[in-house]
Amino acid sequence: MSLFTQKLLPKNNNFQKNSTEPTDPPNTLINRNWQKEDYIGLSILLFSLIAAISFFSRRFEYALIFALTLSIILIAFFLTV
Numbered sequence: 001m002s003l004f005t006q007k008l009l010p011k012n013n014n015f016q017k018n019s020t021e022p023t024d025p026p027n028t029l030i031n032r033n034w035q036k037e038d039y040i041g042l043s044i045l046l047f048s049l050i051a052a053i054s055f056f057s058r059r060f061e062y063a064l065i066f067a068l069t070l071s072i073i074l075i076a077f078f079l080t081v
Contacts, residue, residue: 054061
Protein backbone atom coordinates (compact mmCIF):
# COMPACT_ATOMS: atom_id res chain seq x y z
CA MET A 1 0.00 0.00 0.00
CA SER A 2 2.81 2.41 0.75
CA LEU A 3 4.34 1.85 -2.69
CA PHE A 4 1.09 2.81 -4.33
CA THR A 5 0.85 6.12 -2.41
CA GLN A 6 4.49 6.92 -3.07
CA LYS A 7 3.83 6.70 -6.79
CA LEU A 8 0.99 9.23 -6.47
CA LEU A 9 3.04 11.82 -4.62
CA PRO A 10 4.90 14.33 -6.77
CA LYS A 11 8.66 14.05 -6.90
CA ASN A 12 9.04 17.68 -5.90
CA ASN A 13 8.43 17.84 -2.14
CA ASN A 14 8.04 21.62 -2.27
CA PHE A 15 4.58 21.46 -3.84
CA GLN A 16 3.04 23.45 -1.00
CA LYS A 17 5.43 26.36 -1.55
CA ASN A 18 4.50 26.58 -5.23
CA SER A 19 0.76 26.69 -4.61
CA THR A 20 0.60 30.25 -3.31
CA GLU A 21 -2.27 32.45 -4.40
CA PRO A 22 -1.38 35.11 -6.94
CA THR A 23 -1.36 38.66 -5.63
CA ASP A 24 -3.12 41.50 -7.40
CA PRO A 25 -0.83 43.86 -9.31
CA PRO A 26 -0.63 47.38 -7.88
CA ASN A 27 -2.96 49.96 -9.39
CA THR A 28 -0.64 52.25 -11.36
CA LEU A 29 -3.41 54.67 -12.36
CA ILE A 30 -3.59 56.18 -8.87
CA ASN A 31 -0.69 58.44 -8.00
CA ARG A 32 -0.10 57.94 -4.29
CA ASN A 33 3.21 59.80 -4.14
CA TRP A 34 2.17 63.38 -4.77
CA GLN A 35 4.44 66.05 -3.41
CA LYS A 36 3.35 68.94 -1.22
CA GLU A 37 3.94 71.36 -4.07
CA ASP A 38 1.35 69.58 -6.20
CA TYR A 39 -1.30 69.91 -3.49
CA ILE A 40 -0.41 73.57 -2.94
CA GLY A 41 -0.62 74.25 -6.69
CA LEU A 42 -3.99 72.54 -6.96
CA SER A 43 -5.31 74.51 -3.99
CA ILE A 44 -4.14 77.80 -5.49
CA LEU A 45 -5.73 76.86 -8.82
CA LEU A 46 -9.00 75.95 -7.11
CA PHE A 47 -9.17 79.17 -5.10
CA SER A 48 -8.28 81.30 -8.11
CA LEU A 49 -11.02 79.56 -10.12
CA ILE A 50 -13.56 80.27 -7.40
CA ALA A 51 -12.38 83.90 -7.18
CA ALA A 52 -12.70 84.34 -10.95
CA ILE A 53 -16.19 82.85 -10.97
CA SER A 54 -17.28 85.01 -8.02
CA PHE A 55 -16.35 88.07 -10.06
CA PHE A 56 -19.14 87.19 -12.49
CA SER A 57 -21.83 85.58 -10.34
CA ARG A 58 -22.06 85.19 -6.56
CA ARG A 59 -24.85 82.60 -6.80
CA PHE A 60 -22.79 80.41 -9.13
CA GLU A 61 -19.85 80.68 -6.72
CA TYR A 62 -21.97 79.33 -3.88
CA ALA A 63 -23.22 76.50 -6.07
CA LEU A 64 -19.64 75.63 -7.07
CA ILE A 65 -18.40 75.67 -3.47
CA PHE A 66 -21.33 73.47 -2.42
CA ALA A 67 -20.66 70.99 -5.23
CA LEU A 68 -16.94 70.80 -4.45
CA THR A 69 -17.60 70.31 -0.73
CA LEU A 70 -20.15 67.60 -1.42
CA SER A 71 -17.74 65.90 -3.82
CA ILE A 72 -14.93 65.88 -1.28
CA ILE A 73 -17.23 64.44 1.37
CA LEU A 74 -18.46 61.70 -0.98
CA ILE A 75 -14.93 60.84 -2.13
CA ALA A 76 -13.75 60.55 1.48
CA PHE A 77 -16.78 58.41 2.31
CA PHE A 78 -16.28 55.99 -0.58
CA LEU A 79 -12.54 55.67 0.04
CA THR A 80 -13.15 54.63 3.66
CA VAL A 81 -15.88 52.11 2.86
